[in-house]
Amino acid sequence: MESKVSIIRRLAKASRNPILFAQWFRGRLRHYLLWPLWPLRAIFERGWLENAFVALFVPRKSQIGGENVNVLRTLLKLTPPDARVLEIGTYFGEGSTRVFIDGLSNQASFFVMDKWSEYISTTDKAKARFYRIMDGISYFAATNTLRVIREAGRREDSPSITMIRRSCNDLFVRDGFFDLVFIDGSHYYQDVRTDIEFALRILKPGGIICGDDLEILPSANLAAVAKQNLDQDYVPNPDGLEFHPGVALAVYELLGTVEMKAGTWWKVTTK
Numbered sequence: 179m180e181s182k183v184s185i186i187r188r189l190a191k192a193s194r195n196p197i198l199f200a201q202w203f204r205g206r207l208r209h210y211l212l213w214p215l216w217p218l219r220a221i222f223e224r225g226w227l228e229n230a231f232v233a234l235f236v237p238r239k240s241q242i243g244g245e246n247v248n249v250l251r252t253l254l255k256l257t258p259p260d261a262r263v264l265e266i267g268t269y270f271g272e273g274s275t276r277v278f279i280d281g282l283s284n285q286a287s288f289f290v291m292d293k294w295s296e297y298i299s300t301t302d303k304a305k306a307r308f309y310r311i312m313d314g315i316s317y318f319a320a321t322n323t324l325r326v327i328r329e330a331g332r333r334e335d336s337p338s339i340t341m342i343r344r345s346c347n348d349l350f351v352r353d354g355f356f357d358l359v360f361i362d363g364s365h366y367y368q369d370v371r372t373d374i375e376f377a378l379r380i381l382k383p384g385g386i387i388c389g390d391d392l393e394i395l396p397s398a399n400l401a402a403v404a405k406q407n408l409d410q411d412y413v414p415n416p417d418g419l420e421f422h423p424g425v426a427l428a429v430y431e432l433l434g435t436v437e438m439k440a441g442t443w444w445k446v447t448t449k
Contacts, residue, residue, distance in 0.1 A: 229322075242273035242274055242277070245440035246274075246390065246440050246441065246442045249439050249444070250274060250277045250278070250281070250388075251277065251281050253358065253386055253444055256386060257357045257358050257386070258357065259283045259285045260283075260287075261282065261287075261357040262286070262287045262289070262356045262357050263278055263282060263286065263289070263337075263356065263360070264289045264356050264359045264360070264377075265288070265289065265360045266291050266292075266360065266361045266363045267291075267362040267363030268291065268292040268319075268323050269319050269323075270318075270323060270326075271290065271322055271327065272322070273362075274360060274362060274390070275290055275326060278360070279326075279330045279336060279339065282337040283337065284335050284336060284337060284338075285337075287340070288338065288339045288340070289339075289340045290323065290327070290339065290340070290341050290342065291342040291343075292319075292343065293316075293343065293344065294316040294343055296313045296314075297313070297364050298312055298313040299409045299410070301409045302409075305410075320343070327341055345372075346375075346376035352380070354382045354383065354385075356377075356380050356381055356382065356385060357381075357382055358387075358388065359380065359388070360388050360389060361373045361387070361390075362389055362391065365411050365412070365422045366409070366424045367408045367423065367424035367427050367428055368408075368424075370389075370429075374387065374428055374432045374433065375432065378432070378447065382447075384446060384448075385446070386445070386446055387445055388444035389425070389429075389442070389443055389444075390441055391441055392422070392426060392436070392441055392443040393420065393421040394426065395436075396427070399416075400415060400421070401426065401427050401431070403415050403416065403423065404421075404423035404426050404427035404430075405423075407423040408424060410423060429443060433445055
């Protein structure tokens with residue numbers, strides 16, 4: 179606590195300059211008047227208000243299931259201790275993001291990348307309220323991800339984590355940089371295709387490309403159905419099973435045969 183003499187001296191010095199006086203006054207105001215309101219800082223810093231809003235209006239902050247978690251853990255075991263892993267499409271940072279944070283060693287480097295901006299097609303927004311909500315919560319998703327990263331950074335066993343607000347089109351990464359790339363961003367065909375092409379370029383030989391939301395293994399017949407629904411996120415196939423047409427078509431065209439379990443797909447690139 180400053181002495182009264184020190185405060186008077188600072189006030190006398192600051193009063194000679196209006197700008198310095200204004201800065202001094204704001205500082206004192208914050209220190210003496212706003213200090214009792216410290217609980218507000220905790221509310222905002224810990225995201226209590228944001229989490230309450232999300233709980234009321236967002237169906238799920240994470241869409242990853244138990245089987246998907248096991249698949250990702252198995253794939254991480256195939257990477258070296260100092261692996262470089264990129265996640266394309268982070269959303270709230272509560273799903274695959276946490277699986278990677280918990281599964282990677284403190285020697286590894288983990289990069290989370292998302293545009294955190296509107297991306298839903300006009301067709302989908304007109305179809306369901308769920309999609310309109312998805313397009314309006316990017317701020318909450320980004321701040322929640324930042325909170326997850328900050329919490330992880332306090333742990334000694336956490337990997338190095340970098341948060342990137344970009345799309346593949348806006349990011350330069352040298353070829354062969356990553357050991358594993360996980361794709362779970364936009365499900366629209368052109369976006370998924372761009373993400374896969376980007377991943378194949380930046381993966382090391384023998385690296386792992388993987389992703390989510392491939393409910394049915396692609397085939398020529400499924401690709402034909404997908405081509406008729408490229409502006410939709412989720413549609414039924416002729417058998418009535420729903421799938422993501424953009425994901426199915428992009429994987430079919432660029433990767434051909436892949437492994438798949440519970441919607442999570444993967445393939446080891448050629449060495």
